[in-house]
Structure formats: structure tokens, C-alpha cells
Amino acid sequence: MNTTIDTAGNYELALSNAQKGIVSIPCHPGTKVPSVAWKRWQGEAPPTELLREWFRDHRANIAILTQGMVLIDIDDPAFLDLAVRHCGDTPYKVRTPRGGTHLGYRARKGVAVRNQVKVKGHPIDIRTNGGLALIPPSRTGDGEYAWLGDGLRAISELPVARIGWTRERRRRQIKTAVAAEGDPHGLLWRGRKYVDAFDRAVSGESGHRATFVSALKIATFAARDPDLTWQLLLYYNATKCDPEWSERELRHKWEDALKGAK
DSSP: OOOOOOOHHHHHHHHHHHHTTTTTEEEEESSSOOOOOOGGGGSSSSHHHHHHHHHTSSTTEEEEETTTTTEEEEGGGGGGGHHHHHHHOOOOEEEESSSSSEEEEOOOOOOOOOOOOGGGGEEEEEEOTTEEEEHHHHTTTTTTTTSSSSSSOOGGGSSSSGGGGGSSOOOOOOOOOOOOOOOTSSSHHHHHHHHHHHHHTTTTTTHHHHHHHHHHHHHHHHOOOHHHHHHHHHHHHHHHSSSSSOOHHHHHHHHHHHHHHO
16 A cells, blocks of 8 residues: 655755755655756755745655765665765665665865765765755655654764775886885885885875875985985875875975975
């Protein structure tokens, strides 16, 4: 037997979301398809009168813009624990009609996040700025959306997403000075062994600070040999940084480290 979901309060829900700084967008009844042009509202809030017009049809589903958010969309329930383990827990938990889960987080300032599909081949997608997400009490032909957590909170109250694990690590060829790899007396060889013990530098997890601290250690180890410092910093970048710094960014850290080690 079909159960009728009461969506008559979606206008009030949209007003409540607006008070939290979250933009609500109407979708055609029973679908994920927006019923209005919504790109404009990525940068400004729709007025109350427009929200009333949008949600005049009580059958309309309600979605939110994921501006400032990172939404982890897990299709297979078997991967929920994996996502929570890596990203952290959150009060934003929505069960989807097909048994999947949406986990919502706050995007970390200054860290670029892009939409992704099938993270590392898993049934996990990432949605961020420029995305839409249906919230309860929306429903599709497969069933209804339901909160598993406390409901929708202001984005500022959500935990910061930890998404470093989603990045595919690409190793590049390490161009270093010629040195005998098996010579334990060579400074380059010993320097690499020293760097192997350093902490990783992961974007969004104090990666900038970890890289600078490592650069200072390398500059101290290499004493007054800027070339050796650069070679070891390249090695650190290729083996410890996720994602790797560009050569321009790395050179800035190299120069700062040389100054700091004086």
C-alpha cells in the first residue's frame, strides 16, 4: 500500500532552511528534477515571496543547494562505515529511497573540492558547490527520504569534511642528483632515509604546516647545501604529499625554509 507523505509544510521548511543560510529549490513531484531555474541562487538567497510561489504546489519535492557543503552520496549501505571512518561522523544523515545514505559536512575554507563519481571505484559520489540534494520529506517512485540524524542544521554547525582519502595518488618521477642508491655514506641516500620517517602532508589536514615543518627539517639536515635541500624536498613532495605541490608552490616553501634555517 502506498503511503502519502505530507509535503504541505515544504514552504515552512524552506523558510527554516533560509534562516540557516541554506537555499531550498523545488523539484517536480516524485522526481529529482528541479522545477525552476536555480543556478542564480548559488550566489544569493531567493526572497520569501519567491519561496512561497515555488512551494505553492504541495506535491513538490524539496532540495537544497550544497554551497559550502561536501555531500557524500553512498549508494551501497555496505560502504557507509567506510565513508564514516574516513570522513568522520555527522548529524546530517539522510536515508535515500534505494537504501543509500547521504552524509553532509562543512567544506573546509581554502581547500578546493570537486564533484566526484565512484570514488576509488566505490559506489560513493561527492557533491559540493553547484550541486543539489533532496531532503525529507521528498519522495520518488522508489520511496521516501528520511533523516537518520538530527535533521538539517546550519552549515556552520556541521563538522568539516575530511576528504584527503578520496584523492587518487599520482606518483611522478623524482628528479634528483646522481647518487649511489646503495651508498649509506651519501648525503642524498641518508637524506631520503631521514625523509621517509616524516609525517604525511594531506590537503585539508594541516598539509601546509606539515610541508613547511618538513622543509625546515630538510634545510637543517642539508646544512648550507641549497641544491641538496631542493632534491630532498622534491623527494618529500613525491612520497609524502597528498596531493603533490606544484613546483612553484614547492619552491616558495624551499626558499622560506632556507631563510628559516639560517
